[in-house]
Amino acid sequence: MLRVHFTSGDLARTRIADGPDPLWESVLSLHRMQERRPDSVPADWRKHVAQQAAEPLRLLIPLVPARGYCPDFLTPAGAAEGFEAGLDALLSTPRSQLRSEIGRLGANGPLDPWTRSVGEGAAPALSRLGTALRDYQRIALGATWHRLRARIEADRAQLARTQWYRGTEAMLRTFGHGIRWRPPVLECEYPVDRDLQLEGRGLLVIPSYFCRRTPVALADTSLPPTLVYPATTTHSTGPTASLADNADTAHLARLLGHTRTAVLQSVGGDCTTSELARRAGVSLSSASEHASVLRGAGLISSSRRRNAVHHAITAVGLALLDGRHHGPVAA
Incomplete structure (x- = not known):
């Protein structure tokens, strides 16, 4: 269970993103690529990505395991301004943060040399990471981004309208997907038990196509509080590249x-x-x-x-x- 603790100031500072985040969608789609369930993603989309993005997948999947910890630096707040802005922010991550987060990733199992080089902040490794992310985004999401965005827009717009006309608490009560508002705490089904104290910083709520079953939050509570939630959409007719x-x-x-x-x-x-x-x-x-x-x-x-x-x-x-x-x- 994830418990997000609000103050009155946090309610005033909570906002809905104006669309999906390109780096969150990239990371979450990498999770979906590793699932074996036949309904995880559209079969033609999975086949296309597996065939066309073999090299990016080889480099990125060790950084984005199917379960467990995923480094926060892969989804920087700068991506709200677009993929390239987010990628610039990602590649500018301080070495101390890279070292810490890749070290934490190592708790899941032994790291390969490539992943360790990313954690060291080596320029060649970061350059390859940028290329891999750009290629993956282009192949997996680029040609179908407008469809992905359109399919979650009704859900996002409904949340935004509810917040605008009835207030943030009313908006927080409208979530499905195992998210419950019990003032002053937002309770979310989550793989681990944790608390997130907003402490006046507010919460950024981001709708996602590739987020499934439970919402996702950043692991580092010192980063800007973010909750990525599964938008209500028809996945059987999801994006196909x-x-x-x-x-x-x-x-x-x-x-x-x-x-x-x-x-x-x-x-x-x-x-x-x-x-x-x-x-x-x-x-x-x-x-x-x-x-x-x-x-x-x-x-x-x-x-x-x-x-x-x-x-x-x-x-x-x-x-x-x-x-x-x-x-x-x-x-």
């Missing part, structure tokens, strides 16, 4: 342009213009301009709520992203 997906994305980029395609992929189920700019990595004015064009083409819808404009992808927009729309698209 294939060469056709990559081709569809390339065709869409030729139609709309790379930036506008990225903006469309970033909309998800609901987001404000500022959230859209952050997700797509563009300026606020650029996000607003691209949203206007996409809205005119019928690919997204927009509505004003209080002081913000919210955008949502339409059925036509989602079909276009999924490569199933073959009719004309308005300019």
Whole structure:
């Protein structure tokens, strides 16, 4: 059981992430790759990753064992700003933290030379780690990130709306998946028994596609408190990566342009213009301009709520992203 202890200040500082975290999804998908249950992940996705990402898997799986401790440095807070920002933060981890966390990983069993070199902070090892993570993310998640994000967006948006209109305590009561709010403690089913004292720091709640059964928290309680939870979604139709997906994305980029395609992929189920700019990595004015064009083409819808404009992808927009729309698209 994981017990997260709140104060009144923590309730005010608790927030919902505006989408899945790319490094958490990478790490959790590596867990799923090691499971033998046939329904763990879609079979075609598993086959694609196993065939195309053999070298990244060889390097990453020793750092991300199927059970037990997983180093916190693999999921830095900087990934909230995108994969590359998170990777920069990961590769800048202090050597003392690398040494400590890889040493703790060694309690699970003997470490291979590669893993020990990462713990020593050796530049060649960190360079290889960065390459492996970038290649794995591209192969396993890159072509299907917009689908993964869209499938958890309704769950994330519901939590955010509940918090906005009814408060954080009401939001904490809406969780499923063995998460119970018993004021002032959030109780979560967990592999080990531990307590997390927020002490005024608040809690970042991150929805996840690849998180299954129980939520996940950072092991080091001195790091920013984070809870990754299994978003309600239909895993039987989960993300599948294939060469056709990559081709569809390339065709869409030729139609709309790379930036506008990225903006469309970033909309998800609901987001404000500022959230859209952050997700797509563009300026606020650029996000607003691209949203206007996409809205005119019928690919997204927009509505004003209080002081913000919210955008949502339409059925036509989602079909276009999924490569199933073959009719004309308005300019």
